[in-house]
Protein backbone atom coordinates (compact mmCIF):
# COMPACT_ATOMS: atom_id res chain seq x y z
CA UNK A 1 0.00 0.00 0.00
CA UNK A 2 1.15 3.50 -0.82
CA UNK A 3 1.99 6.08 1.82
CA UNK A 4 -0.01 8.62 -0.15
CA UNK A 5 -3.75 8.61 0.45
CA UNK A 6 -4.36 9.83 -3.08
CA UNK A 7 -2.80 6.63 -4.41
CA UNK A 8 -4.96 4.35 -2.29
CA UNK A 9 -7.67 2.46 -4.11
CA UNK A 10 -11.32 3.00 -3.28
CA UNK A 11 -11.28 -0.40 -1.59
CA UNK A 12 -8.19 0.32 0.53
CA UNK A 13 -9.90 3.47 1.79
CA UNK A 14 -13.27 1.78 2.38
CA UNK A 15 -14.62 1.58 5.91
CA UNK A 16 -15.62 -1.98 5.00
CA UNK A 17 -11.95 -2.81 4.53
CA UNK A 18 -10.96 -1.26 7.86
CA UNK A 19 -13.77 -3.10 9.70
CA UNK A 20 -12.47 -6.41 8.35
CA UNK A 21 -8.85 -5.56 9.18
CA UNK A 22 -9.75 -4.35 12.67
CA UNK A 23 -12.09 -7.36 13.17
CA UNK A 24 -14.55 -4.95 14.78
CA UNK A 25 -17.71 -3.11 13.70
CA UNK A 26 -18.20 0.11 15.66
CA UNK A 27 -21.81 1.30 15.68
CA UNK A 28 -22.77 4.78 16.83
CA UNK A 29 -26.16 5.19 18.45
CA UNK A 30 -27.94 7.13 21.15
CA UNK A 31 -29.73 4.86 23.61
CA UNK A 32 -33.06 6.47 24.47
CA UNK A 33 -35.24 5.88 21.43
CA UNK A 34 -37.33 2.82 22.21
CA UNK A 35 -37.68 0.26 20.66
CA UNK A 36 -34.65 1.08 18.45
CA UNK A 37 -32.01 1.56 21.16
CA UNK A 38 -32.65 1.67 24.88
CA UNK A 39 -30.98 0.55 28.08
CA UNK A 40 -32.21 -2.50 29.96
CA UNK A 41 -32.25 -2.66 33.77
CA UNK A 42 -28.60 -3.68 33.87
CA UNK A 43 -27.61 -0.78 31.61
CA UNK A 44 -26.99 -2.87 28.49
CA UNK A 45 -28.04 -1.25 25.23
CA UNK A 46 -30.70 -3.34 23.51
CA UNK A 47 -33.25 -2.82 20.73
CA UNK A 48 -34.24 -3.23 17.12
CA UNK A 49 -31.15 -1.45 15.77
CA UNK A 50 -28.91 -3.39 18.15
CA UNK A 51 -30.22 -6.76 16.96
CA UNK A 52 -29.70 -5.77 13.32
CA UNK A 53 -26.18 -4.56 14.21
CA UNK A 54 -25.47 -7.97 15.81
CA UNK A 55 -26.61 -9.71 12.62
CA UNK A 56 -24.43 -7.34 10.59
CA UNK A 57 -21.33 -8.05 12.69
CA UNK A 58 -22.02 -11.78 12.43
CA UNK A 59 -22.12 -11.56 8.61
CA UNK A 60 -18.91 -9.53 8.61
CA UNK A 61 -17.28 -12.07 10.92
CA UNK A 62 -16.21 -9.37 13.35
CA UNK A 63 -17.02 -8.30 16.91
CA UNK A 64 -19.59 -5.60 17.59
CA UNK A 65 -18.87 -2.49 19.63
CA UNK A 66 -21.70 -0.08 20.45
CA UNK A 67 -20.68 3.55 20.92
CA UNK A 68 -23.37 5.46 22.84
CA UNK A 69 -23.21 9.07 21.64
CA UNK A 70 -25.33 12.17 22.36
CA UNK A 71 -27.67 12.93 19.47
CA UNK A 72 -26.35 16.43 18.74
CA UNK A 73 -22.83 15.03 18.34
CA UNK A 74 -23.64 11.87 16.45
CA UNK A 75 -22.96 13.10 12.89
CA UNK A 76 -19.74 14.93 13.92
CA UNK A 77 -18.59 11.71 15.64
CA UNK A 78 -19.14 9.71 12.44
CA UNK A 79 -17.30 12.35 10.40
CA UNK A 80 -14.31 12.14 12.76
CA UNK A 81 -14.29 8.33 12.66
CA UNK A 82 -15.34 7.61 16.24
CA UNK A 83 -17.34 4.72 14.74
CA UNK A 84 -18.07 3.19 11.34
CA UNK A 85 -21.81 3.67 10.99
CA UNK A 86 -24.78 5.36 12.65
CA UNK A 87 -27.59 2.87 13.39
CA UNK A 88 -29.84 5.02 15.52
CA UNK A 89 -33.29 5.36 13.98
CA UNK A 90 -32.03 8.28 11.93
CA UNK A 91 -34.43 9.84 9.44
CA UNK A 92 -33.06 10.55 5.97
CA UNK A 93 -33.24 14.32 5.47
CA UNK A 94 -31.74 16.26 2.55
CA UNK A 95 -29.81 18.42 5.06
CA UNK A 96 -28.20 15.44 6.82
CA UNK A 97 -27.61 13.85 3.44
CA UNK A 98 -25.29 16.72 2.52
CA UNK A 99 -23.00 15.55 5.36
CA UNK A 100 -23.37 11.76 5.21
CA UNK A 101 -24.48 8.97 2.89
CA UNK A 102 -27.53 6.91 3.77
CA UNK A 103 -28.16 3.26 2.95
CA UNK A 104 -31.63 2.33 1.74
CA UNK A 105 -34.36 2.84 4.37
CA UNK A 106 -34.93 -0.10 6.71
CA UNK A 107 -38.28 1.18 8.04
CA UNK A 108 -40.64 4.10 7.40
CA UNK A 109 -42.09 6.08 10.31
CA UNK A 110 -43.63 9.54 10.83
CA UNK A 111 -44.33 12.13 13.50
CA UNK A 112 -47.22 11.62 15.90
CA UNK A 113 -48.45 13.46 19.01
CA UNK A 114 -49.14 12.64 22.64
CA UNK A 115 -51.37 15.23 24.30
CA UNK A 116 -52.57 15.90 27.84
CA UNK A 117 -55.71 13.94 28.59
CA UNK A 118 -57.83 17.05 29.23
CA UNK A 119 -57.12 18.32 25.71
CA UNK A 120 -58.94 15.31 24.25
CA UNK A 121 -61.32 16.49 21.54
CA UNK A 122 -59.82 20.02 21.50
CA UNK A 123 -56.66 18.96 19.69
CA UNK A 124 -57.36 16.64 16.78
CA UNK A 125 -54.21 17.18 14.72
CA UNK A 126 -50.95 19.11 14.67
CA UNK A 127 -52.84 21.98 13.04
CA UNK A 128 -54.80 22.64 16.24
CA UNK A 129 -51.50 22.97 18.15
CA UNK A 130 -50.34 25.84 15.96
CA UNK A 131 -51.36 28.40 18.52
CA UNK A 132 -49.30 30.45 21.03
CA UNK A 133 -51.47 29.14 23.88
CA UNK A 134 -50.01 25.64 23.45
CA UNK A 135 -46.60 24.39 24.55
CA UNK A 136 -45.07 21.61 22.48
CA UNK A 137 -42.09 19.63 23.78
CA UNK A 138 -39.66 17.32 22.05
CA UNK A 139 -35.98 16.44 21.80
CA UNK A 140 -33.36 18.84 20.45
CA UNK A 141 -32.16 18.31 16.88
CA UNK A 142 -34.53 15.55 15.83
CA UNK A 143 -37.02 15.59 12.98
CA UNK A 144 -39.81 16.23 15.53
CA UNK A 145 -38.02 19.49 16.38
CA UNK A 146 -37.79 20.43 12.67
CA UNK A 147 -41.41 19.42 11.92
CA UNK A 148 -42.76 21.41 14.88
CA UNK A 149 -40.87 24.56 13.82
CA UNK A 150 -42.10 24.17 10.26
CA UNK A 151 -45.70 23.04 10.76
CA UNK A 152 -46.57 24.61 14.13
CA UNK A 153 -44.55 27.85 14.06
CA UNK A 154 -46.98 29.63 16.38
CA UNK A 155 -46.84 27.06 19.17
CA UNK A 156 -44.35 27.50 22.03
CA UNK A 157 -41.58 24.94 21.60
CA UNK A 158 -39.40 23.64 24.44
CA UNK A 159 -36.55 21.28 23.60
CA UNK A 160 -34.94 18.62 25.80
CA UNK A 161 -31.79 16.54 25.71
CA UNK A 162 -33.70 13.24 25.84
CA UNK A 163 -37.02 11.84 24.62
CA UNK A 164 -37.90 10.74 28.15
CA UNK A 165 -37.48 14.21 29.75
CA UNK A 166 -39.63 15.82 27.05
CA UNK A 167 -42.42 13.25 27.20
CA UNK A 168 -42.52 13.48 31.01
CA UNK A 169 -43.38 17.19 30.75
CA UNK A 170 -46.77 16.25 29.28
CA UNK A 171 -47.35 13.60 31.96
CA UNK A 172 -46.53 16.20 34.63
CA UNK A 173 -48.86 18.79 33.07
CA UNK A 174 -46.01 21.21 32.25
CA UNK A 175 -46.55 20.94 28.49
CA UNK A 176 -49.52 20.28 26.23
CA UNK A 177 -48.08 18.01 23.59
CA UNK A 178 -45.07 15.80 22.88
CA UNK A 179 -44.23 15.36 19.20
CA UNK A 180 -42.16 12.32 18.24
CA UNK A 181 -41.65 9.35 15.91
CA UNK A 182 -44.58 6.92 15.94
CA UNK A 183 -42.81 3.84 17.38
CA UNK A 184 -41.57 5.70 20.48
CA UNK A 185 -44.95 7.31 21.10
CA UNK A 186 -46.79 4.00 20.71
CA UNK A 187 -44.70 2.47 23.51
CA UNK A 188 -44.76 5.56 25.74
CA UNK A 189 -48.55 5.69 25.33
CA UNK A 190 -48.94 2.01 26.18
CA UNK A 191 -47.02 2.69 29.42
CA UNK A 192 -49.10 5.78 30.32
CA UNK A 193 -52.55 5.18 28.78
CA UNK A 194 -54.53 6.80 31.58
CA UNK A 195 -52.57 10.06 31.41
CA UNK A 196 -52.40 10.77 27.68
CA UNK A 197 -54.23 10.84 24.38
CA UNK A 198 -52.38 9.47 21.35
CA UNK A 199 -52.88 11.17 17.97
CA UNK A 200 -51.35 8.26 16.11
CA UNK A 201 -51.82 9.25 12.48
CA UNK A 202 -48.34 10.20 11.20
CA UNK A 203 -48.18 13.68 9.67
CA UNK A 204 -44.66 13.41 8.19
CA UNK A 205 -42.96 10.82 5.98
CA UNK A 206 -39.72 9.55 7.52
CA UNK A 207 -37.55 6.84 6.04
CA UNK A 208 -35.01 5.68 8.66
CA UNK A 209 -31.60 4.57 7.42
CA UNK A 210 -28.03 3.80 8.43
CA UNK A 211 -25.60 6.67 7.86
CA UNK A 212 -21.97 6.30 6.79
CA UNK A 213 -19.20 8.58 5.63
CA UNK A 214 -19.40 9.91 2.08
CA UNK A 215 -17.28 8.57 -0.74
CA UNK A 216 -17.47 4.90 0.22
CA UNK A 217 -19.31 2.96 -2.51
CA UNK A 218 -17.99 -0.43 -1.33
CA UNK A 219 -19.44 -0.10 2.17
CA UNK A 220 -22.71 1.36 0.86
CA UNK A 221 -23.10 -1.51 -1.61
CA UNK A 222 -22.44 -4.09 1.13
CA UNK A 223 -25.01 -2.48 3.44
CA UNK A 224 -27.76 -2.24 0.84
CA UNK A 225 -27.30 -5.84 -0.19
CA UNK A 226 -27.13 -7.01 3.44
CA UNK A 227 -30.44 -5.22 4.07
CA UNK A 228 -32.02 -6.78 0.96
CA UNK A 229 -30.89 -10.25 2.02
CA UNK A 230 -32.10 -10.06 5.64
CA UNK A 231 -35.42 -8.62 4.43
CA UNK A 232 -35.82 -11.60 2.13
CA UNK A 233 -34.63 -14.47 4.31
CA UNK A 234 -36.74 -13.86 7.42
CA UNK A 235 -34.06 -12.42 9.68
CA UNK A 236 -35.40 -8.86 9.42
CA UNK A 237 -38.97 -10.03 10.10
CA UNK A 238 -37.90 -12.04 13.14
CA UNK A 239 -36.13 -9.00 14.64
CA UNK A 240 -39.03 -6.70 13.67
CA UNK A 241 -41.60 -8.96 15.31
CA UNK A 242 -39.52 -9.16 18.48
CA UNK A 243 -39.55 -5.35 18.94
CA UNK A 244 -42.73 -4.16 17.23
CA UNK A 245 -45.32 -6.86 17.91
CA UNK A 246 -46.37 -7.16 21.51
Ligand code: ARG
Pocket residue numbers: 029030031032033036037071088089090091092141142143144181206208
Ligand atom coordinates in the same frame (compact mmCIF):
# COMPACT_ATOMS: atom_id res chain seq x y z
N1 ARG B 1 -35.97 9.78 13.62
C1 ARG B 1 -35.65 10.95 14.37
C2 ARG B 1 -34.53 11.73 13.71
O1 ARG B 1 -33.83 11.20 12.90
C3 ARG B 1 -35.27 10.62 15.81
C4 ARG B 1 -34.15 9.67 15.99
C5 ARG B 1 -33.60 9.68 17.39
N2 ARG B 1 -32.74 8.57 17.60
C6 ARG B 1 -32.17 8.26 18.77
N3 ARG B 1 -31.46 7.18 18.85
N4 ARG B 1 -32.34 9.04 19.83
O2 ARG B 1 -34.32 12.88 14.00
